[in-house]
Every structure is written in C-alpha cells, then in structure tokens.
Amino acid sequence: MRLSCEVIRDLLPLYYDKVCSKDSSSLVEEHLASCPQCLDELQKLKVDLEKPIISDGGIKVMKNISDTWKKDKRISFTKGIMLVSALAAMTCIIAFNVIGSKVLPDGTLVEPFALIPIAYIFVLVFIISLICNFVFLKKRKINTK
Numbered sequence: 001m002r003l004s005c006e007v008i009r010d011l012l013p014l015y016y017d018k019v020c021s022k023d024s025s026s027l028v029e030e031h032l033a034s035c036p037q038c039l040d041e042l043q044k045l046k047v048d049l050e051k052p053i054i055s056d057g058g059i060k061v062m063k064n065i066s067d068t069w070k071k072d073k074r075i076s077f078t079k080g081i082m083l084v085s086a087l088a089a090m091t092c093i094i095a096f097n098v099i100g101s102k103v104l105p106d107g108t109l110v111e112p113f114a115l116i117p118i119a120y121i122f123v124l125v126f127i128i129s130l131i132c133n134f135v136f137l138k139k140r141k142i143n144t145k
Helices: 005-017 022-034 036-050 056-099 115-144
Strands: none
Touching (some): 005 022, 005 036
C-alpha cells in the first residue's frame, strides 16, 4: 500500500518517538526506503528534537522568568504559612474557650490547658513568617530597582 508523503510526514514524529503501532511503523519504514524527501524530514526532526536552537536573548528571558517565579514562590509560601498559623492560633484559642474548664467533685480543675501554649507557638510562627515575608519583599524591591 503506497501512502502519500503528507501522511508519512504526519506519522514521522510518532515513528521517531516509537509510539506508533507496528503496522504504522512498518509502513513508514517502507516509505522511507523509497522516498529521500521524507527521510530528510526524519533527519531534520532528529536534529530539531536533539539539539534545539535557543538564542542568548531567549535564555536570558527564561532565566528572568525562572528567577521571578522562585522569588514569588518564596513570598507565596510565607504568606501561606502566615495564613495557616493565624488560623490555627485562632482555632486553638476559640477551642479553649468553647471547651471551657470545670471543677470535678474531688476538687481538680479540668481544662484543655495544652491549647494555650500551642496557640502561642502558632502566633510565634505567624510573627516569624511575617518578618520573612517583609524581608523577601524588601529584597525583591531592591533587586527590581
């Protein structure tokens, strides 16, 4: 069965990646044996995929995008820590007040005291992440000037 060069050229990327069926692969190989133009297309495909040509300007643009993304990632991470720690601290304080305390008949006080230091730890994490966020933002403003 003789296929047109257009059909073979559509199959060449699949053939190169070895993801086409055995029948398609054998058809492509049969066509490549008799068609130098399609064989040249396969060679061009190999060169394009193995050694992409990137200009210096393109490399600089991609590096700038990568650096900006990394800086934004740090800032977003610290903002996320701030939000989670603030919510956790408030949850601990609210839970302490909702659960409340009671005095048992034997005179012992029962209260969820552990929630208070846990809330203080979350407040401390919030303050540290707030400081880190300001530092990251300050560095970003200095670097963009």
